Amino acid sequence: MAHFEHILVQSANGVKTITLNRPEKRNALSPELINELIAALEEAAGGDCVAVILTGAGPAFCAGLDVEYLVASQSHTPQQHRRDAEKIAHVLRTLYDFPKPVIAAVNGPAIGSGVSLATLPAFTLATPWARFAFNEMRMGFIPAVAASFMLRQVGEKRTRELLLTGKMLKAQEAMQMGLVTEVVAAEELMQTAHSLAKTLLQNGPQAMLALKQLFAAHSRRKLDEDIEEAIEMNVQQRMTADFEEGVKAVLEQRRAEWPSLKHKV
Numbered sequence: 439m440a441h442f443e444h445i446l447v448q449s450a451n452g453v454k455t456i457t458l459n460r461p462e463k464r465n466a467l468s469p470e471l472i473n474e475l476i477a478a479l480e481e482a483a484g485g486d487c488v489a490v491i492l493t494g495a496g497p498a499f500c501a502g503l504d505v506e507y508l509v510a511s512q513s514h515t516p517q518q519h520r521r522d523a524e525k526i527a528h529v530l531r532t533l534y535d536f537p538k539p540v541i542a543a544v545n546g547p548a549i550g551s552g553v554s555l556a557t558l559p560a561f562t563l564a565t566p567w568a569r570f571a572f573n574e575m576r577m578g579f580i581p582a583v584a585a586s587f588m589l590r591q592v593g594e595k596r597t598r599e600l601l602l603t604g605k606m607l608k609a610q611e612a613m614q615m616g617l618v619t620e621v622v623a624a625e626e627l628m629q630t631a632h633s634l635a636k637t638l639l640q641n642g643p644q645a646m647l648a649l650k651q652l653f654a655a656h657s658r659r660k661l662d663e664d665i666e667e668a669i670e671m672n673v674q675q676r677m678t679a680d681f682e683e684g685v686k687a688v689l690e691q692r693r694a695e696w697p698s699l700k701h702k703v
Contacts, residue, residue: 440474440477440478440481442474442477442478443470443474444458444459444460444468444470444471444474445457445458445459445471445474445475445478446459446495447478447481449485449487451636451639452486452487452488452489452635452639453487453488453489453490453491453632453635453636453639454482454485454487454489454490454491455490455491455492455493456475456478456479456482456490456491456492456493457492457493457494457495458471458475458492458493458494458495458499458500458555459495460495461494461495461496461497461498462496463501463504464496464497464498464500464501464547465494465495465496465498465499465500465501465552466500466501466502466503466504466505467500467502467503467504467526467551467552468504468507469507469522469525472525472526472529473525475529476525476528476529476532479529479532479533479536480532482538483532483536483537483538487538488538488539488635488638488639488643488646489538489539489540489541489635489638489639490536490538490539490540490541491540491541491542491543491628491631491632491635492533492540492541492542492543492555492559493542493543493544493545493627493628493631494544494545494546496546497545497546498545498546498547498548499542499544499545499546499547499548499552499555499556499568500548500549500551500552500555500556501547501549501550501552502549502550502551502552502553502573502574503526503550503551505577505685505688505689506689508577508685509685509686509689511676512682512685514676516673516677519672519673519676519677520669520673522676523582523583523668523669523672523673523676524669526551526583526672527583527665527668527669529555530551530554530555530558530583530584530587531661531665533554533555533558533559534558534587534654534661535650535654536559536560536650537647537650537651538643538646538647538650539559539560539561539635539638539646539650540559540560540561541559541560541561541562541563541631541634541635542555542556542557542558542559542561542562542563543563543627543628543630543631544556544562544563544564544565544568544609544618545565545568545624545627546565546567546568546569547568547569547570547571548568548569548570549569549570549571549572549573550571550572550573550574550581550584551581551584553570553571553572553584553617554583554584554587554588556568556570556617557570557591557612557617557618558587560650561619561620561634562617562618562619562620563618563619563620563621563622563627563630563631563634564609564612564613564618564620564621564622565609565621565622565623565624565627566608566609566610566621566623566624567609567624568608568609568612568618568621569606569607569608569609570606570607570609570612570617571600571604571605571606571607572584572600572601572604573604574601574604575601575602575603575604576604576684576688576694577681577684577685577687577688577694578675578678578680578681578682578683578684578685578694578696579675579676579681579684579685580601580671580672580675581601582667582668582669582671582672582675583665583668583669583672584601585597585601585668586661586664586665586668588600588601589664590657590661591616591617592615592616592617596615609621678698679697679698680694680696680697680698683695683696683697684696
């Protein structure tokens with residue numbers, strides 16, 4: 439088993455639990471955490487576990503992309519921005535196409551890319567205090583890769599609303615929308631996740647794999663095209679003055695002064 443610094447991995451009774459472990463940063467996605475999560479998922483896919491539980495350490499599930507890293511990446515070349523976007527696409531696509539059932543145990547807020555980590559798994563269990571929101575627009579950014587998946591999950595009208603407004607969904611609202619499977623008490627979250635995993639252990643693993651492959655095959659070609667377009671849009675947006683200002687404004691906890699508006703005055 440690989441050694442990880444930013445995630446915790448535990449295996450027991452055919453179930454692998456992967457915990458995002460940057461509680462001091464609300465489990466924000468740094469490049470290192472993303473790489474470790476991809477490695478852990480690939481290890482689980484090729485290992486002997488039957489199901490995977492994904493959760494977060496501390497009060498948050500995942501705060502999305504690490505804002506401090508986004509500030510530091512402002513001087514990156516287009517090629518470096520593309521690599522960053524490809525990494526995000528890789529981890530989300532890995533969850534979407536994962537050959538074994540994944541259960542997201544959402545213990546707190548899931549923001550930005552964290553929404554995708556929370557909702558792409560086959561099952562999403564959430565505490566009543568879990569919240570879901572795409573905040574990228576407030577940073578002058580676009581959740582392009584996430585949009586490719588959200589369109590398939592909730593449709594175009596709902597996706598437009600969630601991405602354009604940054605609306606904060608409560609757990610119950612997210613369940614009514616179809617993004618959450620079940621809302622459970624915080625103290626019962628992990629017990630419920632393990633109980634669900636135990637139920638899945640009774641299924642034929644080859645049959646579950648075949649079903650997952652069928653789902654993936656139905657959308658593969660169009661999703662490949664959509665994600666490639668999303669990555670390119672992501673790269674372009676990372677190089678705009680609005681994105682530079684938006685990220686700094688979030689980090690400095692102030693209202694952004696959008697350069698694109700100034701140019702039109």
